[in-house]
Amino acid sequence: MQNIDQIRTELLAEIAAAATADDIERVRVAALGRKGSVTELTKTIGALAPEERRAAGALINVLKDEIAAAIEARKTAIETGALSARLARERIDVTLPARPETEGRIHPISQVVDELVGIFAEMGFAFAEGPHIETDEHNFTALNIPPEHPARQDHDTFYLPEKADGTRLLLRTHTSSVQIRSMRKAQPPIRIIVPGRTFRADHDATHSPMFHQIEGLVVDETTHMGHLKGCLIEFCRAFFDVDDLPVRFRPSFFPFTEPSAEMDIGCSREGGGLTIGKGADWLEILGCGMVHPKVLANCGIDPARYQGFAFGLGIERVAMLKYGIPDLRTFYESDLRWLRHYGFAPYDVPTIAGGLTR
Ligand code: PHE
Secondary structure (H helix, E strand, O other): OHHHHHHHHHHHHHHHHOOOHHHHHHHHHHHHOOOOHHHHHHHHHHHOOHHHHHHHHHHHHHHHHHHHHHHHHHHHHHHHHHHHHHHHHOOOOOOOOOOOOOOOOEOHHHHHHHHHHHHHHHOOOEEOOOOOEEOHHHHOHHHOOOOOOHHHHHHOOOEOOOOOOOOOOEEOOOOOHHHHHHHHHOOOOEEEEEEEEEEOOOOEOOEOOEEEEEEEEEEEOOOOHHHHHHHHHHHHHHHHOOOOOOEEEEEEEEOOEEEEEEEEEEEEOHHHOOEEOOOOEEEEEEEEEEEOHHHHHHOOOOOOOOEEEEEEEEHHHHHHHHHOOOOHHHHHOOOHHHHHHHOEOOOOOOEOOOEOOO
């Protein structure tokens, strides 16, 4: 059948020429569709002499399969080509800056931790952490708070069930436990900043059973009270972004520091509001002091050679002061409206150079 060879040649040429998925579909319909050229050929079989029908039918079937396979192959080639072209066209440049996220917000606690760590990192402090579940030794005894010491009463400690040997683990009541861990790990010079969760069995408008503190510790041969004051004054001025922020240090007591002090910053409560940096009022901001010689000795550091200072500050408290957040409890309610209002844009990472806040 000469007709068959001609149709084959023509169709194969059309298939090879098809450049798009639409082209190939058009060829398929023109060949194998209900009125397609190959389909029409099939219909001519009936007109042949009975003895010729078998051979003609076989030839037409071969043609049909051949064309169908060629169409399929061409289609796959076109699709792969299109995909590669598309991949090349849509290649993503991962070095481009990220699109600012409009929905997600950074929680004020995370933001303030970044700000605090940013300031102290700039002063040369290293970041350190410790576990939430602590031993009595790290949280109290080594910090010069022996068993039965009245200071333990102030801490409203959460204890874990007593173990067989009579000891009890606890949820750390302050980040000062990390002072002990750090001093037992390394000899001076030490300069660390330790943000983290702390726990006390207390719950009202100004206390939460879980809250955050940040601890600072510096130990070296020449460290003295002047360093403590200079460091903390510098820190408060950077954090609250007030260059001439008034500050004062009041004598205080902590078992693990001697002398101990509390630091206040100047503020005004006029008109019911709170303005930091001016006015005649004072606001307590942190506890601090020179590391007690007994604490150094408890950690294997020679108090005749080394001295240090330490400080601890409540993160929620400074976040509330800085960003005018009135109620402590709202920090943990996961209320999206609150987060949208007080939260921070994700890519607004605080740095000393770029600014701490929006
Ligand atoms: N740990 C003390 C507290 O939780 C704060 C503090 C830390 C005071 C370091 C002095 C030195 O209140």
